[in-house]
Structure formats: C-alpha cells, structure tokens
Amino acid sequence: MIVYITSCKSESLSSEGLKVFSFHENFMEKIHQLLSEKNEIKIVYSAPVNLVASSLVRPDLVSSFNESEASLRTLCFLRNQYAERVILFEASFNILRILGVNEDLANELMRLEHISPEQKAVALNALLIRPSLQDALNELRNSTELSVSSISDEFIRISDELLDSSRHKKLVSSKLLRSKVEELTRKLKSTELIKTAAEKEEKKLSGSVLELTSHLLNAQEEFENLLKKYNSDKAFNNRIIKERDLLQRKVDSLQSEIVRLKKENSRNKNYALWLLTALQSAHRKLWKRSFRFRKEAKVKANKIKASECFDAIYYGTHNSDVSASKMLPEIHYVLYGAYEGRNPSLKFNTINYISKYHDVAGWGGIPLIHYIEYGAAENRDMS
Known part of the structure; x- marks a missing residue:
C-alpha cells in the first residue's frame, strides 16, 4: 500500500x-x-x-x-x-x-x-x-x-535492477513463450494426429453407418414382406378356420345323420333278418311240401349251373354251411344264398349288382337269373 x-x-x-x-x-x-x-x-x-x-x-x-x-x-x-x-x-x-x-x-x-x-x-x-x-x-x-541525497543514486540502482529484471523477465518470458510454443506445437501435432484418427474413424463410422443403413433397409423390406405374408397367412388362416367351422358343422350334422342311419340300419337289419328268416322258413316248407315249387327251383338251379357265372366249387368252399345242408350248391344258392347276398363265383357280385341297378332290386328275383336272362344282353356289369 x-x-x-x-x-x-x-x-x-x-x-x-x-x-x-x-x-x-x-x-x-x-x-x-x-x-x-x-x-x-x-x-x-x-x-x-x-x-x-x-x-x-x-x-x-x-x-x-x-x-x-x-x-x-x-x-x-x-x-x-x-x-x-x-x-x-x-x-x-x-x-x-x-x-x-x-x-x-x-x-x-x-x-x-x-x-x-x-x-x-x-x-x-x-x-x-x-x-x-x-x-x-x-x-x-x-x-x-x-536519504534525500541518495535518492538519485538509489533511483539509478533501482532502474538498473528494474532493467535487469525486465531483461530477465523478457528472457524468462521468451523461454516460457518458446516452451509454450513448443508445447502448443506438440499439442497441435497431437491434435492433428487426433484429427487424422478422428477422420479415419469418421470414414469408418460412415461406412458402418452406410452398411447399417443398407442392412436396416433390407431388414425393413424383409419385415414388410413378412408382414404381408403374415397378413396373407392370417387371412388364409381365418378362411381355413371358417371352412373348418363349416366342415365341423357338416361333420356334426353327418355324425348326427350317421347315428340316425345306424339306428335306422339297425332297424333295417332286424327287419331284413326277420324277412330273411321268414323267407328261409317259407322256402324250407315249400321245398318239402310243394312239388311245383321244387320243380321251379330246380329249373332255376339248372339255368344257374349252366351259366359260366356260377362256380359250385367256389360257392361250396366259401360257404361251409352248404355241405352241412346236404343240398346241391346251385339249389342252396337258389333257395338261400341269393337272398342272403352270397356270391356264386368270383365273376358275379350279388350285392353290387342289386346296388347298381335299381330295377333289379325292384324286380325281386334272383340277381344272377336276371343277369342271365336280361343283364348279359344289356351289357350290364356283374362284378
């Protein structure tokens, strides 16, 4: 102060x-x-x-x-x-x-x-x-x-000291300046190296960004395709579900119909069994008591036997009760086998022939007799 x-x-x-x-x-x-x-x-x-x-x-x-x-x-x-x-x-x-x-x-x-x-x-x-x-x-x-008398000398001394100090400061400042310049030069070189490395890293990152952008675009395109496929599959799946539900309703309806038909078939089987049993019983009685019935049966049996559609060996082999009945195979077929749906040979299928031709079922006679008398001439299928 x-x-x-x-x-x-x-x-x-x-x-x-x-x-x-x-x-x-x-x-x-x-x-x-x-x-x-x-x-x-x-x-x-x-x-x-x-x-x-x-x-x-x-x-x-x-x-x-x-x-x-x-x-x-x-x-x-x-x-x-x-x-x-x-x-x-x-x-x-x-x-x-x-x-x-x-x-x-x-x-x-x-x-x-x-x-x-x-x-x-x-x-x-x-x-x-x-x-x-x-x-x-x-x-x-x-x-x-x-003292007053020495102020001038002291001033000169102080001035010299200040001058020397100024020179020293300048020298120190110059050294400091050079040091700072060298340090700044090193920092500049380091900065340039960092800048070069940063530029290389920037180029590398730019390449990575471009590559990532390309991958992103591809991924986006793939995603859009997958989304379209998903929507298409979803629509198809919905359509399949609707069709499945429709088919399920049809199946349920058919199952109900099958149950109904099974019941009806059971009734029909019983009814057919009853009719067949009644027919067999009637045929046995007529065979024993009616000469005319036996004569007509033999005529039919001979006509069947003469046909190439009847194989006595095949019929006897595939129907063990024929030999037990002690009847001729053709007679057994006329009295019982035809009405029971048995096949006279490999060539002729009794049930199929009735099923294919409604008029034969309505005719009521022996299917093989119908084929011999009418079907062969009409080129009907006997298999």
Whole structure:
C-alpha cells in the first residue's frame, strides 16, 4: 500500500493501492488503521520546505511551526515503531514511478507540491529561524531508509535492477513463450494426429453407418414382406378356420345323420333278418311240401349251373354251411344264398349288382337269373 502525505488537502486523488493524506490533518489514525489491516506501507511525504511553505501560505491550516515539527516527528516514529512494515521516501516524480504510480497520477501529485520560489525562500529562512524544525527534519532523514541525497543514486540502482529484471523477465518470458510454443506445437501435432484418427474413424463410422443403413433397409423390406405374408397367412388362416367351422358343422350334422342311419340300419337289419328268416322258413316248407315249387327251383338251379357265372366249387368252399345242408350248391344258392347276398363265383357280385341297378332290386328275383336272362344282353356289369 502506497501512502502519499501531501502538504495540501487533496484526498480526491486516491486510487487503488494509493491513499493520499494531508500533513495538516490527523493522518496518524488513518495510517494506524492501514497498519491494523496487516498492510506493508510505503509512505511518500512532501519536502519539509514545502511543508513549511504551505504553513506560511495557508495559516488557516496550521497554527504554528510546532505542528509541522510534530508531523515530521510522527513520520520518524512510524518508521521506528514499524521498521519492517513502513518505508519512508521523500516525494519526487522518480520515486513515484519506481513505486509503480502511473505517470498521470504522479504528475497530478507533484503538481499539488508546486510552491513558488519566493515561498520556498521564505520557508528556508523559517527553517533557519526554527532550529528545532530543522532538527526534526534531520532526524526524519536519518531514520529514513533512503536519504534525500541518495535518492538519485538509489533511483539509478533501482532502474538498473528494474532493467535487469525486465531483461530477465523478457528472457524468462521468451523461454516460457518458446516452451509454450513448443508445447502448443506438440499439442497441435497431437491434435492433428487426433484429427487424422478422428477422420479415419469418421470414414469408418460412415461406412458402418452406410452398411447399417443398407442392412436396416433390407431388414425393413424383409419385415414388410413378412408382414404381408403374415397378413396373407392370417387371412388364409381365418378362411381355413371358417371352412373348418363349416366342415365341423357338416361333420356334426353327418355324425348326427350317421347315428340316425345306424339306428335306422339297425332297424333295417332286424327287419331284413326277420324277412330273411321268414323267407328261409317259407322256402324250407315249400321245398318239402310243394312239388311245383321244387320243380321251379330246380329249373332255376339248372339255368344257374349252366351259366359260366356260377362256380359250385367256389360257392361250396366259401360257404361251409352248404355241405352241412346236404343240398346241391346251385339249389342252396337258389333257395338261400341269393337272398342272403352270397356270391356264386368270383365273376358275379350279388350285392353290387342289386346296388347298381335299381330295377333289379325292384324286380325281386334272383340277381344272377336276371343277369342271365336280361343283364348279359344289356351289357350290364356283374362284378
């Protein structure tokens, strides 16, 4: 912290790092406040001649030379009490520049200290008249780290040091700059390598993106085809389900019809069995009692026997009850076999012949006799 103690009253020039106080005010309290804040203080004070001259010019500021003397002794006291934290300099433009005060502000501060030659001459005479004031000034100079007489030499020394420091700083700055340039060059090369690698990776990724896009398009096309197939299969499946349901209803209807037909067939079988049994019984009775019936039966049997459609050996072999009845095969066929649906040979199928030709079933006679008398001439199928 720089404290400028002027012989005039002007604190409006204070700026950052610089405080301006007046000799003719209680500056001690303000400096003690700065010291309480742990600041290192560099005090720049007006020339004692200026102090005395201002006292003479402005008697309203100072009542006697005793106050000027007290101000000088106060500075000496500060330097002695705070030897490590307070440094005293007699004000000059060079000192202000060395301490780092900018040139405009330094010029303004020095302007405040401008005293005419006549006033300085009066002030010097006043100093000679008041030895105690001169003693206070000498004591202040003795306690000051840099005496007034050595300020110029010190300024030169400090300037040289600053110049050397500036050169050193420039050298250091140059080295730092070169180091930074080299570091930036390395970073630039590294960045270029990273950029090259990134470009390669970008090309690779672009290829991968194109490949993935192609796969995606193919997958999308395949998905659309599968979706179409699914919709088609779904429609087909729905149609199949409808057809299945329709067929199931038909099957249920047919099963009901089969059950009905089974019942009816059972009744028909019983009825046919009853008719067949009745017919067999009638034929046995007629064969025993009616000569005419036996004669007609034999005529039919002879006609059948003469036909190539009757095979006595086949009929006897496939019907074991024929030999047990002790009847001729042709007689057995005429009386019983034809009405029981038995086949006279491999060539003629009795049931099929009746089934194929409705008129034969309605005729009521022996199917083989019908074929011999009518069917063969009409080229009917006997198998």
